[in-house]
Amino acid sequence: MTAQGLTTIADRVRAQGLRLTGQRKIITRILEEAADHPDVEELHRRAIAIDPKIALSTVYRTVRLLSEAGIVERHEFTDGRARYETADHEHHDHLIDLRSGRVIEFHSPEIEVLQAKIAAELGYRITGHRLQLFCLPLEETVRPAKPKRAP
Ligand SMILES: [Zn+2]
Numbered sequence: 001m002t003a004q005g006l007t008t009i010a011d012r013v014r015a016q017g018l019r020l021t022g023q024r025k026i027i028t029r030i031l032e033e034a035a036d037h038p039d040v041e042e043l044h045r046r047a048i049a050i051d052p053k054i055a056l057s058t059v060y061r062t063v064r065l066l067s068e069a070g071i072v073e074r075h076e077f078t079d080g081r082a083r084y085e086t087a088d089h090e091h092h093d094h095l096i097d098l099r100s101g102r103v104i105e106f107h108s109p110e111i112e113v114l115q116a117k118i119a120a121e122l123g124y125r126i127t128g129h130r131l132q133l134f135c136l137p138l139e140e141t142v143r144p145a146k147p148k149r150a151p
Helices: 009-015 022-033 040-050 056-068 109-121
Strands: 072-076 082-086 093-097 103-106 132-135
Touching: 009 022, 022 040, 022 056, 022 082, 040 056, 040 082, 056 072, 056 082
Parallel strands: 093 132
Antiparallel strands: 072 082, 093 103
16 A cells, blocks of 8 residues: 555545546556556557457546556656656666566565665755666576687
8 A cells, every 4th residue: 555545546546636537547447457567568468358349548637647647657767768667666676687678576674774874975865766777688698609610
């Protein structure tokens, strides 16, 4: 349960006085159930599996609305595509596998402390941050060169 006691996206949307139509309700449920960070096209694919009449533009409008209301978080990892996840989770950072595009969530108390220390030394208090690590798998970083064939 969140601090406000509002458990679902639908609750929080209503608390902000936003209207939740049937199609928006489907999209919010998909976001809630997503364990990954889907982009709009992926959200649309999942939405039309439930209601084939949902237009891509409806998905675009809904995520923009939810993101402006602070209900979902928008990320841009590598390909310039916006990806979304609900904003009610514990704070975490992201590691992006550049080979597979996989996104791994992590949380490091050491990094949190270090960031606060750096900000304080510069005379600031952190109100939020984003950290993205762009990575290649260790075992694939060094690729053996192809052996040259003798002429
Ligand atoms: Zn995440």
